Amino acid sequence: MPWEYSDKVLELFKSAVSSGGGTHMGEVENADGVGEHGSIVCGDALKFTFRVDQHPTDPLQDKIVEAKYLTFGCTSAIAASEALCIVLEQMAKTPIEALKITNQDLVDFLGGLPEQKIHCSVMGAEALHAAVADWAEKRRVDLSPFVRPEEFEEIDEGRVVCKCFSITEPYLRRKIPELGLKSIQDITNALKAGGACTGCHHCPGGLQDLLDDIWGMEPHEHSEPVETKEELSPFQLGRLIETTVDALIRPALKRDGGDIALIDIKGFNVYCRLEGACATCSGAQQTLKLGVEGTLKDEVDERIRVIAVGGGS
Amino acid sequence: MSIIYVDNNATTAIAPEVVEVMQPYFTHNYFNPSSMYQAAQEAAEAIQHAREKVAHCLGHVEPDQILFTGSATEANNSALFGVAQANPKRNHVITSAVEHPSVLEVCQEMERRGHEVTYLPVSHQGEIDLDAYVKTLRPDTLLVTVMMANNETGNLFPIDQLAEIAKATDPGILVHTDATQAIGKVEVNLEGNLKQVDLLSFSGHKLHAPKGVGALFVRRGARWRPYMFGGHQERGRRAGTENVPYIVGLAKACELATQTVDEEQTRVKAMRDRLEAELLEKIPMLEVNGQGAERLPNTLNLAVHGIEGESILYELSANGICASSGSACTSGSLDPSHVLKAMAVPFTAIHGSVRFSLSRYNTDADVDHIVAVFPEIVANLRRLSPFWDNAKSCLTNV
Numbered sequence: 063m064p065w066e067y068s069d070k071v072l073e074l075f076k077s078a079v080s081s082g083g084g085t086h087m088g089e090v091e092n093a094d095g096v097g098e099h100g101s102i103v104c105g106d107a108l109k110f111t112f113r114v115d116q117h118p119t120d121p122l123q124d125k126i127v128e129a130k131y132l133t134f135g136c137t138s139a140i141a142a143s144e145a146l147c148i149v150l151e152q153m154a155k156t157p158i159e160a161l162k163i164t165n166q167d168l169v170d171f172l173g174g175l176p177e178q179k180i181h182c183s184v185m186g187a188e189a190l191h192a193a194v195a196d197w198a199e200k201r202r203v204d205l206s207p208f209v210r211p212e213e214f215e216e217i218d219e220g221r222v223v224c225k226c227f228s229i230t231e232p233y234l235r236r237k238i239p240e241l242g243l244k245s246i247q248d249i250t251n252a253l254k255a256g257g258a259c260t261g262c263h264h265c266p267g268g269l270q271d272l273l274d275d276i277w278g279m280e281p282h283e284h285s286e287p288v289e290t291k292e293e294l295s296p297f298q299l300g301r302l303i304e305t306t307v308d309a310l311i312r313p314a315l316k317r318d319g320g321d322i323a324l325i326d327i328k329g330f331n332v333y334c335r336l337e338g339a340c341a342t343c344s345g346a347q348q349t350l351k352l353g354v355e356g357t358l359k360d361e362v363d364e365r366i367r368v369i370a371v372g373g374g375s
Numbered sequence: 376m377s378i379i380y381v382d383n384n385a386t387t388a389i390a391p392e393v394v395e396v397m398q399p400y401f402t403h404n405y406f407n408p409s410s411m412y413q414a415a416q417e418a419a420e421a422i423q424h425a426r427e428k429v430a431h432c433l434g435h436v437e438p439d440q441i442l443f444t445g446s447a448t449e450a451n452n453s454a455l456f457g458v459a460q461a462n463p464k465r466n467h468v469i470t471s472a473v474e475h476p477s478v479l480e481v482c483q484e485m486e487r488r489g490h491e492v493t494y495l496p497v498s499h500q501g502e503i504d505l506d507a508y509v510k511t512l513r514p515d516t517l518l519v520t521v522m523m524a525n526n527e528t529g530n531l532f533p534i535d536q537l538a539e540i541a542k543a544t545d546p547g548i549l550v551h552t553d554a555t556q557a558i559g560k561v562e563v564n565l566e567g568n569l570k571q572v573d574l575l576s577f578s579g580h581k582l583h584a585p586k587g588v589g590a591l592f593v594r595r596g597a598r599w600r601p602y603m604f605g606g607h608q609e610r611g612r613r614a615g616t617e618n619v620p621y622i623v624g625l626a627k628a629c630e631l632a633t634q635t636v637d638e639e640q641t642r643v644k645a646m647r648d649r650l651e652a653e654l655l656e657k658i659p660m661l662e663v664n665g666q667g668a669e670r671l672p673n674t675l676n677l678a679v680h681g682i683e684g685e686s687i688l689y690e691l692s693a694n695g696i697c698a699s700s701g702s703a704c705t706s707g708s709l710d711p712s713h714v715l716k717a718m719a720v721p722f723t724a725i726h727g728s729v730r731f732s733l734s735r736y737n738t739d740a741d742v743d744h745i746v747a748v749f750p751e752i753v754a755n756l757r758r759l760s761p762f763w764d765n766a767k768s769c770l771t772n773v
Contacts, residue, residue, distance in 0.1 A: 259439075264596035266461050325506045331544055333509045369543040372505045372536060 067137060068173035074141040086147035088130040094200060095157060097193030099185045106135030106182065108143055110189040112150075114157065114197065121201035125155055131189075138175055139182040145171045146186040157194045158208055163187060177259050181228045223269065224255035224262045231272070238276050246270060299363070300327050306361045307334075311354055315340055322354065330365040332358060335372050346370075376695045379741045383581075384526050384556060384674060384732035385699055390583040390631055393624045397585075400620035408617050409608065418619050425626035429590055432629040433575070434564035442591050442609040443622045447555040448477035450576030450591035453602035453613070454551045455481045457593075458518050458574070459490065460600040465517035465547070471495045471503060471532070472717040473525055478553055479713070482520075495521070500668040501530035501718050509540060516541075518549045523557035527701055527714040527730060528665035529674025531561065538571035549573045549597060555581050559632030560639045560671050565592060573597040579621065583734075584628035588621035635735050643733050644672035650731060650742045651675050657750040664720055664728065673733040676701075678715075678724035682756040687729050690752040696745060701728040 067075075078085045093111035100107035109132045117123040129150050131143040145168045153167070154160040165183035169175050175183060191209075198205045220232035234255060243249045246269045250257040255269065262268040294302065307324060315322055320340025325333040334354065336346050343349070347370065355368035380388065400421065406412070408419035422443070430438035444450045455468075455478065470482050472494040482492045493511045495503050503521070519541045524531050538550040551574040554563050559582040562568055565575065574597060578589035593599050593612070606614035654677065655661055664676040679687065684702025691698050701712025702725070715725040731745065 260595055264598055266598060266600065326509045328512065328544065329514075333540070335506075367543070369509075369540055371509055371540060372533075 070173040071141040074144040075137045078140050086130050090130045095193035095197030097189040099189040106139045108133050108185050108189045110193050121203050138179040142182040142186045157197050180226050227254045229255040302362050333369050333371050379696045381731045382697045382699050383734040386580045387583045393627045396627045397620040397624040425622045428626040429629050432633045434566040436565045442613045444589040447576050447578035447589040450589045451477040454574045457599045457602045458549050461598040462517050465515045467513050467516045468492045469519045471521045473714040497717050499719050501528050501665040502668045512544050516548050520551040522553040524671050526556045528676045529671035530665045531669040535568045542571050579625040582628045582632045584625045588625045639672050646742050653746045675731045677729045679727040681760045682727050694748045699730050702726045
């Protein structure tokens, strides 16, 4: 299906393909920084090269004077590569400054990208960072003060979980415990995975499955032991709930001309329905949640949840 | 003789506006929407617009959650098998005894493949008992699939409550509803009354679009796997070259339906109510199936004691009236309506059931005509019936 590209993307793509003046397509000879990202297997790959004017004493003051790319990829991959070179010329004078360029800068420059194509801009930023790392090695510059260490780690090869940002399962499996990520939101904030189309959140083998696998199912409920005292049997629990309802809840409801029916108890889920005057009362939901659930939590077990069946809604 | 079409739960007349918007995609823009040239992109854009319209009509949901199918039956198959495929650790399905065959028989097939299925019973009025439903929920429950409205009786089911109870019990339970009969007749809002529903299916030909197109809504993040493979269409979730004219037609029909849903609730309902009241008044031993329960505004299902449905339909047809029946002789399988059986309608009355289902294209004159001829048809057939005297005495003795 054809993509909806911005005018800027199409303009850059056309000018690159027609080899019109001003494109940065090609490879810098004897480059000072060489960075590659992607592979032909993934369907897109970018080789990015730049040359600097070397400062006689301080490599940190090297000035980038030329940047070029060779790209194997789709319309937006090529446009993003052009964008990378142009943004670099506009924003960065030194390789260290170039590290501040993010994929979002490229997306903004391009006037947006279809969400499935965001990875094209990520590829540009990654290739740039790799090229800067290459320059740093050649010039014996220690980059560690300028970057967070994880930025230069290899992205592990493997099954891609988040397709928008090309983030793989081995990488996620390493990062989730390392950074203590407990929820999908945590993952998105830290690694971007799942941040665009959200399709990988709950799909089979998706982020939730990885979280469940790494932390165990339903970590919120079982990760910390709630009770040390002996558990009631289902029979004892049911009886306790029933007697509590009869002793503390039903009399109060009856005073208002209402009543409550206990329909079922499954685990700590208590299914019930308000009847009589309470069924049509506008505060029925409140009564169930605060009154009934609150009382049962206090009297029987913290974990009890009351679920309304019919009436009220 | 002009025809009075009151079988709109079977299929509907195609709206002229729908035919009009479809036309160019037969005659001019016949391109494959996956192709790269400009004209093909216009076809792709037409599908995208259609998707946005349908998404809008379902409660302003994000359009990428809608996928187009060949029918509601396909959408139902895709929903149920796709959910089973994606959740191999869960084994239990809850449905109702009165589903359309495209859900019921899929459930039966799932049983043959190792799933356990609970078929919720219904009352004599056709209502689901929520208390009984609660008791069937299990830790390994995979799916709750219950139709929004029944095609035979028009009974409406409380999907909002079923979904809410399921999700409160266990957010991992998926909820699907077949909304084929409900769309355009009652509120269907996936951000409102159905916000807890994960999957929803419907077809075009029940709402004045042609046969051969349907849609499936799959909420983002719902655990579901595609059912059809072999192409990247619909983002890989429903392979097969898109049926552009029909998809465009479906979207137009949805758009018209949102404009006419009020008319269904008022004018169409008033016609149905008058038809019901006048027939009940004129015909003895006549019952409304589903009476007293919440029903679709357009549907009237009658149990005519003592006579057989097919002969009623034949006589109605001779008078230019198109209706249908739950009788065995009309089913093609010699099996009377499973819906009316589940409602414990007496066997003889099932065979004598007649369904009138109206649409916005019906008029008061149509109702007048039915009221004028139907009582006589019933009386004539009852005179021939060996069961009539019997039935009468049975009923009067009760």
